[in-house]
Amino acid sequence: MSVRQALLALLEQGPMYGYQLRAEFERRTGSTWPLNVGQVYTTLARLERDGLVEGTGTDDEGHVIYRVTEAGEDEVAAWFTTPVSRSHPPRDELAIKLALAVTVPGVDVGAVIQGQRTATMAALQDYTRLKRTGRAALPGAATDPADLAWSLVLDSLVFAAEAEIRWLDHCEARLRRVAATRDDVRRPGEAPAAENATDKAARR
Amino acid sequence: MSAILELADVTRIHGSGATEVRALRAVHFHAHAGELVAVMGPSGSGKSTLLTLAGGLDQPTHGAVRVEGVDLASLGYKGRARMRRTSIGYVFQDFNLIPALTAAENVALPRELDGARAGVARRAALQALEEVGIGELADRFPDEMSGGQQQRVAIARAVVGERRLILADEPTGALDTDTGEEILRLLRARCDAGAAGVLVTHEARHAAWADRVVFLRDGVVVDESGTDPAESLLESDAAR
Known part of the structure; x- marks a missing residue:
């Protein structure tokens, strides 16, 4: 559960209250994974219950200030030194959708792939626009660690979208190859080169 | 438009x-x-x-x-x-610069072929190189430049003369x-x-x-x- 560890890691910088924690989190990650302040306070309450943070009283405006305990510091250190688990890949709706699309009769898999590729490309264009015009593109981005962090998060989204498009291209190419082989088997003797994809699509 | x-x-x-x-x-x-x-x-x-x-x-x-x-x-x-x-300006994957010409000469070439006087063409080339951020490399030959610099020259050549x-x-x-x-x-x-x-x-x-x-x-x-x-x-x- 990364919100928990992220908040603990932020508190290593110094004691803070809930709103400050949320602001610091979003400064580093943009609003990619928005945190609501309720979630922040619930998480803080659990961390306090588990002895990883403790309240240190309130400021003038009545905000409860939290600081990390020794056990909390150990937990942060363990988080940073343990790789994120890859043993259970997160559920991927697109991969599941495509796995079903190729097996369930009557689904136009080509249209599924094309529709997704257009949508992912549009997202990739948005990320790129943010990269070239947003905070990450400002001259200060090289020196402010929070801006650098956000720019790296943006790069992560860019690479993920790019990988998804490459995978969709790959799926499409393989499906077309399979369709071509089936046609060869069905009609031996006919040269596959003489036909074109429109004919194939029409037959499908 | x-x-x-x-x-x-x-x-x-x-x-x-x-x-x-x-x-x-x-x-x-x-x-x-x-x-x-x-x-x-x-x-x-x-x-x-x-x-x-x-x-x-x-x-x-x-x-x-x-x-x-x-x-x-x-x-x-x-x-x-x-x-x-x-x-029309072209930019290719392999830059396509002429090795025997300097950056400025490469960029000036299309203008000169079009009949512009050498001085006029060179001034336009220097300005185009300036715009792509390599004005100081005008008198270098392609093999004295990195790939990125060569591609900048190619872009300057593609845009020189209001194309x-x-x-x-x-x-x-x-x-x-x-x-x-x-x-x-x-x-x-x-x-x-x-x-x-x-x-x-x-x-x-x-x-x-x-x-x-x-x-x-x-x-x-x-x-x-x-x-x-x-x-x-x-x-x-x-x-x-």
């Missing part, structure tokens, strides 16, 4: 009979001033054919290719050659990620300054720098993502 480049119902067939290849089929495509359009698609989808036709290096079997409103077919060989020197259509064929293909991004930033800036750009690439990450991304498959436009610039929306409203 009209399209700088327009392909209207363009079909290009290579060969005939059993070996006939339809490289493009009834393609409509346009790029407006200030717009960068990316063309994506697998090998053999017709990307390069589209670019070759747009540059007047080949002619469609059916349909028309118009650059700044002029049908390239109506120009004849000489007219097209002139159009290529004055209105408003830039055709780029995998311009980042031979460059590392950061340098490739610099080149895209530069192309993007030229388009933001009023040129129309067409970027052929198979890399989604690079295509994402464009305003619109057109997907080609077997010579047909199968999909488009992104939006037309505001001007072209107004234009289609007016046409209705």
Whole structure:
């Protein structure tokens, strides 16, 4: 559960209250994974219950200030030194959708792939626009660690979208190859080169 | 505002009979001033054919290719050659600089071929090199420059002399990620300054720098993502 560890890691910088924690989190990650302040306070309450943070009283405006305990510091250190688990890949709706699309009769898999590729490309264009015009593109981005962090998060989204498009291209190419082989088997003797994809699509 | 480049119902067939290849089929495509359009698609989808036709290096079997409103077919060989020197700039994957000429001489060449006096052409070249951020490398030869610097020279050559259509064929293909991004930033800036750009690439990450991304498959436009610039929306409203 990364919100928990992220908040603990932020508190290593110094004691803070809930709103400050949320602001610091979003400064580093943009609003990619928005945190609501309720979630922040619930998480803080659990961390306090588990002895990883403790309240240190309130400021003038009545905000409860939290600081990390020794056990909390150990937990942060363990988080940073343990790789994120890859043993259970997160559920991927697109991969599941495509796995079903190729097996369930009557689904136009080509249209599924094309529709997704257009949508992912549009997202990739948005990320790129943010990269070239947003905070990450400002001259200060090289020196402010929070801006650098956000720019790296943006790069992560860019690479993920790019990988998804490459995978969709790959799926499409393989499906077309399979369709071509089936046609060869069905009609031996006919040269596959003489036909074109429109004919194939029409037959499908 | 009209399209700088327009392909209207363009079909290009290579060969005939059993070996006939339809490289493009009834393609409509346009790029407006200030717009960068990316063309994506697998090998053999017709990307390069589209670019070759747009540059007047080949002619469609059916349909028309118009650059700044002029049908390239109506120009004849000489007219097209002139159009290529004055209105259209190319950027290639392997830079295509002439090794025996300095950066400034490479950039000045199209202007000189067009009849500009040597001094005038050189001044225009220096300004173009300045604009792509390598004014200080004007007197270097290509083999004294990095790949990224050579591609900057190629972009300067593509835009020198007020040319408003830039055709780029995998311009980042031979460059590392950061340098490739610099080149895209530069192309993007030229388009933001009023040129129309067409970027052929198979890399989604690079295509994402464009305003619109057109997907080609077997010579047909199968999909488009992104939006037309505001001007072209107004234009289609007016046409209705």
